[in-house]
Amino acid sequence: MPAALADGLEVPSPLEPGARPVGDGGSLRQALTGDAAEIAGSCGDAEVGGGVADTTVADVAAQASDAGQEERERSEEQAIAPWRWWFALVRVCYHVFSILCIVSMNVRPTGKLVLKLLLFPVVLYQTVRHWCSGTYFPMTKADHVYILRFGRKIDKNPPQISAFTIFSMVWMGIFFSVVTLVDFIGSCQAYCINDQHGLCSQAFDEFGFKEQWSIRLRFAFYLFYILSAVKRFVLTLAFTFSLTLIITGLSAVTCGYGCCILCVFLIRPFTRDSQFLCIPCEYVYMYVSFFYRRI
Helix, strand or coil: CCCEEECCEEEHHHHHHHCCCCCHHHHHHHHHHHHHHHHHHHHHHHHHHHHHHHHHHHHHHHHHHHHHHHHHHHHHHEECCCCHHHHHHHHHHHHHHHHHHHHCCCCCCHHHHHHHHHHHHHHHHHHHHHHCCCCCCCCCCHHHHHHHHHEEECCCCCCCCCHHHHHHHHHHHHHHHHHHHHHHHHHHHHCCCCCCCCCHHHHHHCCHHHHHHHHHHHHHHHHHHHHHHHHHHHHHHHHHHHHHHHHHHHHHHCCCHCCCCCCHHHCCCCCCCEEEEECCCHHHHHHHHHHHHCC
C-alpha cells in the first residue's frame, strides 16, 4: 500500500518490490563509512595499545636483565683470587696472635695491666660480633674473615654511625696504637737501645737466658708489628688524637655544652643524610667514615 507524505506525494513502500531508500544515499554511505572507520580506528587503537603494553613489558624485562647482568659483573669484580684466601687466613691468624701478645707481654706495671684489661673486652666483643655477623668494623680483620667465609670482598662503608661506634674505634685505637707504642718504647729500653753509658747493657747481661730471650722476642714482635701496619698505626693515632682535639675544642668553645650535644648520638645513630637541630651530619659522617674504611 502507498504511504501518504506531508506534501501529498506518494512513494513506494519499502516492503513493496522496487522500493528505494528514503533520503540522501550519500549520507547513508557516509554514515556507514564513518561507522567502519570508527571500528577500524578502535581496532587500530587496540593494536597500538597492545603494542605499547608489549613494549613496556619488553622494557621491564630488558631492565631486569641489565640489572642482573650488572649484579653478576659486580659479584665477579668482588670475587677474589685463590691466593687472597690464603693471605686472608694468614692475616686473621696473625691478628689473633697479635692480640694475645699485646695482652700478655710486658704486664709488670700494674697501671698498664689494668688499662689492657679495660680495653680488651671491647676488642673481644667487636671482633667476635662482626666475625659472626659478617659485617665490617675497623681493627677486627672482619674483611678478611668475610673473604674466608664468602669468598669475596666486603663493603666497608658504615651503614650508620653511633656514639658507641666512635667509642669503640677510640678504645680499640688506644689498644692497638697507644699501648703498643708504649710497649715498644719499653722494649727498646729493656733491650738497651741508645745505651750511651753502658749501664743498661750491664743490667741486661745480668738477666738469665730466658729473660734475655723474652726481651729480644718482645722487641722483635713490636718492631715487626709496627712496621707491618704503619698505615693503620698512623691512621689510628691520627683518629684518636684528632677526635680528642675536636671534642676538647668543642667543649672549650661551647663551655661544655658541645659534649651534651654529642650525647644525643648515644641514643640516635646518624647517617650521611641525617640532620641534628637543622645541622647536616654529612661532614661528621665523612670524617668518621674516612678512618672507618681505612684503619
